[in-house]
Structures are given as C-alpha cells and as structure tokens.
Amino acid sequence: SNLNITGIVFDQCSDTCIYTEKGNYTVVERCTFVNNGENANSGGSINSNSLVEIRDSVFRNNIIYSMNALGGGVGTVMIHGAAVSAKRARMFGCEFSNNAIIFNGQPSSKLIFAYGGAVYITESGNFTDCTFKNNSISSGFFYYASGGAIRCPEIISVSSTYIENVVETTGIGGGTTEATNSRFATGGAINADNSVYVLNNTFERNRAYSSGYSSYGGSFGGAINGGIMTIDS
DSSP, X not given: OEEEEESOEEEOOSSOSEEEOTTOEXXXXXXXXXXXXXXXXXXXXXXXXXXXXXXXXXXXXXXXXXXXXXXXXXXXXXEEOSSEEEEEEEEESOEEESOEEEOOSSOOXXXXXXXXXXXXXXXXXXXXXXXXXXXXXXXXXXXXXXXXXXXXXXXXXXXOEEESOEEEEOXXXXXXXXXXXXXXXXXXXXXXXXXXXXXXXXEESOEEEEOOSOTTOEEEOSSEEOSEEEEEO
C-alpha cells in the first residue's frame, strides 16, 4: 500500500512520528520535522521497514537520548537514525541539521551501537541535492558509533553538501571492559559498509574521533568511511 504525506509540520513527537511496516511505499513531500525522537531508539521522525521517498523536507533538532532507549538488563542495544530510519530511501532537496544521537548517562553494562546521526538505512540510499549540517553522534560511551550524518550499506550521493557532521566517542569509564568504554568512531559524514558513489558533493569539516578503550579501536574516515568508493567531489 502507499502512504502520501504532504505539507505537515511534525513537532515534539516523543517517539517516531511516522511508522510504516514492510511492503509500504511512503512518500513525504514538503514536510518539516523538528524536536522529535526523545524516547525513540530508531527513526526519531520516520521509521520505515520498506521504501521511503522524501522530497523538499526539513529535519531539524531531532535527538535520540541513549539512556531513554536503553531499558534494563544487559546485552546489546542499537540506536540509529535520529531523523530517519528506513530499509531503502530516496531523498531529494532535503535539509538535515542539528540531528543527533547523544549519550546522556553513566557507563552501561550494555554494548551500545549508535548508527546514523541523521539517517540510518539497512539496504540502499540515494540522496540528491540534500544538505547535511551539524548532525552528530556524540558525548560518551558508545561501543561503536558510525555515520555522523548517514549510515547506509550502499549509498549514492549527488550534488549534496556535508558540513561539520561529527562522530565522537570520548567515554572512558574508568573500568577495563568494552561495555564501559568507547571503541570505534567511523565516518564523520558517511559510513557505508559496501559501496559509495559520490558526485559533485561538498564535504567540509566533518570529523570522526575516538579516545576510548582497546588497543585495536580507533577512528576512521573523517568524511567518508566505506568499501568500494567512487568519488568526484
């Protein structure tokens, strides 16, 4: 089934604003998403298990706080896509600014993975004429953090701008376990597991930084961290 949403302002949704199941094709056009996702753990504004197409829309100040997403007990927690989480996505003329996943508590017994300060996609993403500015994963004890703006296995980015997106894991919990300290920070702007194709893009002052536990941890790809990369930007 198809879902078409046009010209709506979504403000202060405590969890995700739009959720769709598998098999749905969602089109979002000329919408604004601000201050959403405080209690989400995936897709602070949009969480889609299928294909989503977004045109001429704004995502600003959507923030997921890690302690709200953790819950009790031990184990592994994945937090991703402060603005958008989707299986597949096509985006045209969109603006993403000041979206973030933020650690806001004490070291946890859980391994916390944080992916996509603005956008997290599980299969493939296509971005054209989009702007990503000041999106981040920051402030603490993330075991693995990647993609200050975007985390996506396969990405095509055309005529888009990436400015001052950051992945920063600086937590040192005083212990010697992986769960209480940070390990990896990768892809200040983009992290792609497989292929990256970027054409006529601008990348400025994006950063990946880690100062946590483990001799084989570290930071990789201030602007882009990926597998097969084709770059003309």
